[in-house]
Amino acid sequence: MSVAKILCCLLLTCHLSEGKKIKGERASVADPEQRAVLPVKEPYVSSSVFSLFSGGEDTCTLDPLQLHTLTSCGFNSSNPLIIITHGWSVDGMMESWVLRLATALKTNLVDVNVVITDWLSLAHQHYPIAVQSTRTVGKDITHLVQTLQVRYQYPPKKVHLIGYSLGAHISGFAGSYLEGSGKIGRITGDPTEVALGPMVLLNPKHIHQRKEKINGFHCILNFHHLFFLFKLLLIGFEQTVKCAHERSVHLFIDSLLNKDKQSTAYRCSDNNAFVKGVCLDCRKNRCNTLGYDIKKVRTGTSKRLYLKTGPRMPYKLYHYQFRIQFINQMESIDPTLTIALTGTKEESGDVTITFNDEISGNTTFTFLITLDKDLGDLMLLKLHWEGSALWKNVWNRVQTIIPWGGQEAKPLLTMGKISVKAGETQERTSFCAMSNDGQHLEVSEDKVFVRCKEDLPKQRRRKHNL
Known part of the structure; x- marks a missing residue:
């Protein structure tokens, strides 16, 4: 058992x-x-469509998963790559500026690959939903760049991302998602005012978002850690606030189409200082070119650069600082002056100068004057005191009556040094009176000042050559 x-x-x-x-x-x-x-891993499925622009309205769709499309579309790995990304879409249609920018890039740079990012299927949603999709589209661009890097040994430093509105944020996200030591060579963007969180890598600094309200318009361009704030001069037509945003695209296109009229911007603390003309200084990288041909400057902190632009292309305006000194002004007065400049190339026409503060004692005023033409070397200045500017109160008028004549003496301005500085050339010109009494100006009187002898162009060039 x-x-x-x-x-x-x-x-x-x-x-x-x-x-x-x-x-x-x-x-x-x-x-x-x-x-x-x-x-x-499953194949990456892109939410965006990438098209290689070849000219006109001709585009060819690229598929990162099918490398033969790069060759058949004419992608040249020897040329730099520019990727344009649009923003939020109201009607689901590609905005006309996209093709205009692509055409300007292809026409003027010639040897370049221009790719358009089409994310209209996501951009044509309610704005908050479109905002949420920006990171997804950023990853699509990153995947395209990484595919080129792996399969073609195409370096990311040859890639330039250009984005408008939400497209600027997308471009920034694309740069931040790129893995490895390689960084996107350049990112240019005009971001929307809606903050999307920490922004992007910019060669390789972060793009920061900052807006400044200038006379009702929010105007800003971000280029390589520099903020360009431009004031719109609206002449002869109405313009909505959108112009202050989309205007940046046309300024960038203008920089490609009008190489001989590149707009210059100047570093300044704020807009009030800029309109006084005290910021037209280019020493130590205090000024830069707006647009594609910007000079790359590495700065530890973000800098704001200001400029004025014209109402239509070409947008370039020439900036001049007008400085005038008044001496021994016994009675306070608030005049309106008109000046006219004559140069070796052009004449400015009449420009009205309005004083924000009254003139009294010894004081110096500066003003910013912008013109749509280059005057050349300044040779002559005509100054006129508008006849409507009289003493502001009866007491001052009584004090000017000559007892024995019974007549009222006209108000009198006594001027000291007068100079004009051209921002684009950085040349300052001093003006001297043509007659002995030329430093005195009466109401409704014209005075002509000429370039001082010690400041003649030939003598100045000699000084520069020493």
Whole structure:
């Protein structure tokens, strides 16, 4: 009986051990399959459509998963790559500025690959939904750049991302998602006012978002850690606030189409200082070119640069600082002056100067004057005191009556030094009176000042050559 029990126990133990062995063999067979499946990644599915622009309205769709499309579309790995990304879409249609910018880039740069990012399927949603999609589209661009890097050994530093509105944020996200040591070579953007969180890598600094309200318009361009704030001069037509935003695109296009009329912007603390003309200084990288041909400057902190632009292309305006000194002004007065400049190339025409503060004692005023033409070397200045500017109160008028003549003496301004500085050339010209009494100006009187002898162009050039 005891022998039977022992045999049963041995059989049961043997059966269990065989079962455990079989189970272990099945597990060992399944493990290699699992290890083989886990590393396999599904193909990346892009939410955006990328098209290589070839001119006119001709584009060719690129598919990063099908490399032959790059070759068939005419992508040249020897040329730099510019990727244009639009913003939020109201009607689901590609805005006309996209093709205009692509045409300007292709026409003027010639040897360049221009790619347009089409994310209209996501951009044509309610704005908050479109905002949420910006990171997704940024990853699409990153995937395209990384595919070119892996398959074509195309360096990211040859890539220039250009984005408008939400497209600027997308471009920034694309730069931040790029892995490895390679960074996007350049990012140019005019971001929307809606903050989307920390912004992007910019060669390789961060793009920061900042807006400044100038006479009702928010105007800003971000280029390589520099903020360009431009004041719109609206002449002869109505313009909505959108012009202050989309205007940046046309300013960038203008910089490509009008190489001989590049707009210059100047570093300044605020707009009030800028309109006084005290910021037209280009020393130590205090000024820069607006647009494609910007001079790359590495700065530790963000800098704001200001400029004025014209109402239509070409938008360039020439900036001049007018400085005038008044001396021994016994009575306070608030005149309106008109000046006219004559240069070796052009004449300015009449420019009205209005004083924000009254003139009294010894004081110096500066003003910013902008013109749509280059005057050349300044040679002559005509100054006129508008006749409507009289003494502001009866007491001052009484004080000017000559007792024995019974006549009222006209108000008088006594001027000291007068100079004009051209921002674009950085040349300052001093003006001297043509007559001995030329420093005195009466109401409704014209005075002509000429370039001082010690400041003549030939003598100035000699000084520069020493």
